[in-house]
């Protein structure tokens with residue numbers, strides 16, 4: 123086993139759990155990396171108690187004092203990037219470059235939290251002669267964040283720096299498939315000077331997530347993961363009157379117009395579909411080919427062919443994921459889709475136990491096929507043909523999800539039409555993965571998000587705080 127068995131991280135130290143443990147294996151080559159506990163509600167109680175005990179002092183610090191710690195933490199992320207990117211690569215399977223890119227985004231998110239003092243300076247107005255109204259933000263208390271396997275570093279940073287810098291204390295539940303990064307984050311926060319108990323990690327699966335939703339002393343929950351679980355978590359957490367925001371799955375449509383730049387569009391679509399082995403909620407799932415675009419389809423296939431598993435294309439998370447993805451391809455083929463590029467049955471020499479799927483392009487997919495609506499979450503691009511833009515937008519609008527929608531065109535009016543009419547929270551114009559940079563917030567629509575607001579950006583400050591409105595009158 124490459125790393126020591128993982129424990130929870132409570133009150134500034136590793137803390138053993140009574141729960142059973144499961145193995146953490148690497149999708150890269152099947153190596154055993156560590157074991158992770160499936161914690162019990164008793165473990166959660168300890169973490170919440172530590173977070174509650176830490177809250178009075180932490181929340182009484184000034185915002186600038188709290189942000190000082192995040193300036194140091196930002197530097198530690200930078201200093202430890204190579205080491206932690208390697209852990210991320212090993213436990214998630216994405217390439218080292220993709221792991222480094224996660225770090226850069228985590229650093230950007232930490233910088234946004236560091237800039238909080240400049241963003242939330244208060245407002246004051248004399249509302250009647252001698253009467254002043256002002257507004258201040260206060261933290262909520264103990265909060266929790268639950269994350270998926272696909273971004274072990276970046277997604278936790280969507281919430282950790284902002285929630286903590288705002289004065290909350292936290293219980294973090296990482297994905298049990300990629301738990302090692304979670305403990306490293308905790309260690310770096312401690313090294314940066316975060317007081318014990320402000321940030322705690324409790325490992326586990328469904329049952330610990332349910333315990334978090336039910337816990338009476340947790341005030342707010344963010345969740346990122348698949349839509350069925352996001353729905354269940356949102357419903358359960360709000361049923362105990364918590365503030366909740368749950369981000370779900372996605373099925374993103376990339377509309378390709380005949381006037382699109384061939385080279386740019388093809389490389390961009392291929393990178394969107396296959397980057398992080400297609401395991402991104404912002405990945406291209408469906409290319410909607412409008413009119414005569416065969417020349418672009420040919421180039422998409424050529425660009426996708428340049429992605430080589432084990433080199434510039436990482437592994438998918440598990441053997442179960444590989445099987446599921448390959449089954450989707452087989453089913454689509456049997457229903458009449460044309461397999462232009464087939465990623466089934468791939469093995470990587472020297473990593474025979476790794477779980478790789480090669481780049482796959484399916485043409486002539488029709489809306490009634492399962493693959494047209496299911497979230498495949500692998501390096502698989504489905505091409506659906508339409509005759510005009512309206513038909514393409516109807517298709518996009520019919521999807522229950524709503525994370526991203528993209529148009530490739532050189533015509534401003536067409537771009538404007540898609541921006542106006544697509545039913546998605548993040549729109550790309552000639553950009554295949556339109557993740558907004560900070561301080562613009564990340565957040566989809568429809569079944570890709572349950573709750574109000576974005577999970578990052580300026581808007582997230584509202585989620586992590588409550589405001590106090592003060593009306594003052596000093597009598598003479």
Ligand code: NAD
Pocket residue numbers: 268269270271272277295296297298326327328329331332346347348349351352354355369370371372402403497499525566570
């Ligand atoms: P998942 O829903 O299986 O798991 C997410 C988290 O929920 C994990 O921590 C897991 O332990 C826990 N969990 C799993 N099953 C549960 C259950 N039945 N009840 C309660 N908790 C449960 O998701 P995943 O496979 O880890 O991640 C991939 C999914 O996440 C994809 O659907 C992807 O689109 C989505 N995702 C969405 C966004 C977004 O912002 N919309 C971002 C990243 C990933």
